[in-house]
Amino acid sequence: MxxxxxxxxxxxxxxxxxxxxxxxxxxxxxxxxxxxxxxxATDSQRGETKHSDQSAAPSKPKSTISNPSKKRKASSKYAPPSKYQHLSPLTDILAPELIAVFVGTNPGIRTAAQGHAYAHPSNQFWKLLHSSGCTDERLRPEQDVELPARYLLGNTNIVERPTKDAAELSKAEMSDGAPVLEEKCRKWRPECVCIVGKGIWEAIFRHRHGRNPTKAEFHWGWQDEKENMGRIADIGEDGYQGAKVFVTTSTSGLAASLKPAEKEAIWKPFGEWCKERRISRNWPSSKGQTPNQPEV
Known part of the structure; x- marks a missing residue:
């Protein structure tokens, strides 16, 4: 080249x-x-960066994560009488001059179907009746008819018609039940009415005063004498001064605002009073005296 x-x-x-x-x-x-x-970024740095990004971003509340397997139970709302027209109202258990008459809200479905007061297994009425001293043994719902003869106690409700729960009743029909209770007290003349639930007393108070009681006005236990029910004043010497009012807790299994021990503490004074009143009447007497048969 x-x-x-x-x-x-x-x-x-x-x-x-x-x-x-x-x-x-x-x-x-x-x-x-x-x-x-x-x-x-290395692998570990990428993990740190990712963690940092997650912490910076707003976390989604756990409560907003939907779980299809756990559906929230819908709240009850007003139900017309036609919904439960196949169920019969509960029969009052009343007799003259009882020591006390218990006033419930209205019969539940189980109670109406069985025809005995506070029949649902979750209801604590019969348990609290015994633990407070109102009865010396725990009765079964089907023994409700024995209350007058054995313990001088009776039972009724502010609303007759059955529903699943109290939320299916209107405020108007709750209030409208108050004068019916007044008339029952005038007829049977019990010493006391025991209101089984705050909502019942609010309905009675609303009928009398046109409003619910304030927080300062409401309290558990014995109410002021001016709130006696069924008062018949100035009728000769036999003027009925009305039934004293004791407000105690609801016994429904749905009422969970108070702990069992708190409910028992509220019920206890009423049970002690019932025992004292039976003793003062020498009840049951040695002669086997029994009160008049309850209304059927």
Whole structure:
């Protein structure tokens, strides 16, 4: 090969090499510039970055996560009488001059179907009646008819018609039941009415005063004498001064605002009073005296 030819090839090689070097350098520098924000994190750093991003973002409350397997139970609302017209009202258990008459809200479905007071297994009425001292043994719902003869106690409700729960009643029919209770007290003349639930007393108070009692006005236990029910004043010497009112807790299994021990503490004074009143009447007497048969 001639010297001239060799020199030309050498210059061409040098020229192409310089071009390739430029092409090789420029993309590399460009890639490094672009990769710099995303290539600096190691695996552990990426975990930290991810954790940091999660902590910065607002967390979704657990309560908002829907669980199809746990559907929220719908609240009860007013139900017309036609819904439970196949169920019969509960018969009052009343007799003249009892020590006390218990006033419930209205019969539940189980109670109406069985025809005995407070028949649902979750209801604590019969348990509290015994633990407070109102009865010396725990009665069964089907023994409700024995209350007058054995303990001088009776039972009625502010609303007659059965429903699943009290939420299916209207405020109007609750209030309208108050004068009916007043008339029952005038007829049978019990010493006391025991209101089994705050809502019942609020309905009676609403009928009398046109409003619910304030927090300051409401309290458990014995109420003021002016709130006696069925008062018959100035009727000769036999004027009935009305039944004293004792307000105690609801015994429904749905009423969970108070703990069992708190309910028992509220019921206890009433049970003690019932025992004292039976003793003062010498009841049951040694002669086997029994009160008049309850109303059927």
């Amino acid at each position: 001639s010297e001239t030819r060799f020199r030309d090839m050498l210059q061409q090689y040098a020229h192409e090499g310089s071009q390739n070097s430029v092409n090789a350098i420029v993309p590399t520098r460009t890639l490094r510039t672009r990769a710099r924000p995303t290539s600096v």
